[in-house]
Amino acid sequence: MREDLLGYIQSELADIRQAGLYKNERVLLSPQQTHLQVAEGEVLNFCANNYLGLANHPELIEAGKKALDRYGFGMASVRFICGTHEIHKQLEDRISRFLGMEDTILYSSCFDANAGLFEALLNEQDAIISDRLNHASIIDGTRLCKAARFRYNHADMGHLETQLQRAAKSRFKLIATDGVFSMDGDVAPLGEICQLAEAYGAWVMVDDSHATGFFGDTGRGSIEYRKVMGRVSIITSTFGKALGGSSGGFTSGAGEVVQLLRQRSRPYLFSNTLSPVVAAVSLKAIEIIERSPDLLQKLRDNTAGFREQMAAAGFSLPPGDHPIIPIMLGDAAVARQMAENLLKEGVYVIGFSFPVVPKGAARIRLQISSAHNKQDIERAVAAFTKVRDTMNLPSR
Ligand SMILES: Cc1ncc(COP(=O)(O)O)c(C=O)c1O
Known part of the structure; x- marks a missing residue:
């Protein structure tokens, strides 16, 4: 009986891996903040819910x-x-x-x-x-x-x-x-x-x-x-x-x-x-x-700046003014590969695909923070553009 359940659990895990849905957790070597230390080195973080940068204030x-x-x-x-x-x-x-x-x-x-x-x-x-x-x-x-x-x-x-x-x-x-x-x-x-x-x-x-x-x-x-x-x-x-x-x-x-x-x-x-x-x-x-109304204003400015620069660089993103920003890519494998390539460029983002989002609507989701500065935003846009071009992906 014990073996039966364990065998079932193993096959469930294998199915999750096979479907490309197995979630690994990256260990952070620094506090939660915009410039993070991880095993791969220092990365610019765009995937935390740390909207106001207060997590390490x-x-x-x-x-x-x-x-x-x-x-x-x-x-x-x-x-x-x-x-x-x-x-x-x-x-x-x-x-x-x-x-x-x-x-x-x-x-x-x-x-x-x-x-x-x-x-x-x-x-x-x-x-x-x-x-x-x-x-x-x-x-x-x-x-x-x-x-x-x-x-x-x-x-x-x-x-x-x-x-x-x-x-x-x-x-x-x-x-x-x-x-x-x-x-x-x-x-x-x-x-x-x-x-x-x-x-x-x-x-x-x-x-x-x-x-x-x-x-x-x-x-x-x-x-x-x-x-x-x-x-x-x-x-x-x-x-x-x-x-x-x-x-x-x-x-x-x-x-x-x-x-x-x-x-x-x-x-x-x-x-x-x-x-x-x-x-x-x-x-x-x-x-x-x-x-600190300035803290909220900084988030609005960062969000607007990133959205404008990404749209001007030819990326597809739905209109809006919230700091959650999906960069629409369509294909799940492309989203996954692009996130990996961005990490190599020092930009930490996550790709999302089915079943978390509808089939064919895979994306990279970024979250902007008040703690980002102008250079961080520009660096992220430049890294996205470089990775898209090296992957030979079309612009919008
Ligand atoms: C809309 C929404 N509700 C609830 C939660 C859960 O919040 P908590 O981490 O406090 O349990 C989340 C977090 O992912 C969320 O996005």
Whole structure:
């Protein structure tokens, strides 16, 4: 029996390798930052979610050290037994104020926030209407919930309306969407989504992991960018990207929503929350964002500069102004080879292909950071151009 299962696991692994989908992990020899030390030497990093360059910021390091001295590093308990420090309450309060929501609950990841959301609020009398391209954690969260599930084609408002009509008999309806979709960097049409929600008596939930802290005029995220603050009922997001990049997530909403999550949400009830060190660092990240509009402007400038230069160099990239930038290549083998060649040029990027993106839509996805400088951007564009030309690939 033991051998049977092991044999099965081995054949699954062989299949994953055969399909070219086996994921290797590159070991970083320096902190997470734009100029990274890896086994191959120093590389310019364009594949982290370190949008504001805070992952190795001196003020965050200092805040972490102080918290370590003051609180120790571990809670050794779930929140409701013996695991809440004042710093957790301060962070929850700060996020609520930052996003203009009534209350906030912390989780050890945004994955957990999404996994623990739907089941705690809805049951078989209700319906969740979810964008087809939503993050895996929303998909898993909805699977754990007994509500009826309706999926609408990505960002297709006609289809969303059809699904809302199909869900008409449900007691409560909740529309769930990523604020920004990670493979294309496109922003959910939240204005139209909120309008439909209001017309059909539904709530809107937005996972803003790829927007909180840096997107929109003051970093409030896609809800600010799309001017729907106050119209979205539930926001989930992460500390693992722009807000210091370590770990942790949260759900913000009405006071009653958060109260019920504290009573019922399983990843909250049965798992430790953030270390106080992470809570202190995340608080510092928000403080820096609120007092440094220049940091957000630098990200916008870097993003616009890179997009313009790549388009001028003849690369195919969808329009937009988010720092997630897909360079469309089509063929999976080309994307993989190009990423390898770019690494040899000292530019670290990742190729994505089916099943992560649709067949024939393979790409290299870059993520721009405020911590990049003009030279970094120019170097990346030059490396892309050189590699494309040596691979004899056509320009757009
Ligand atoms: C849209 C979205 N939601 C949730 C998550 C998970 O966040 P965390 O790393 O905090 O679990 C991610 C991270 O990949 C994400 O992109």
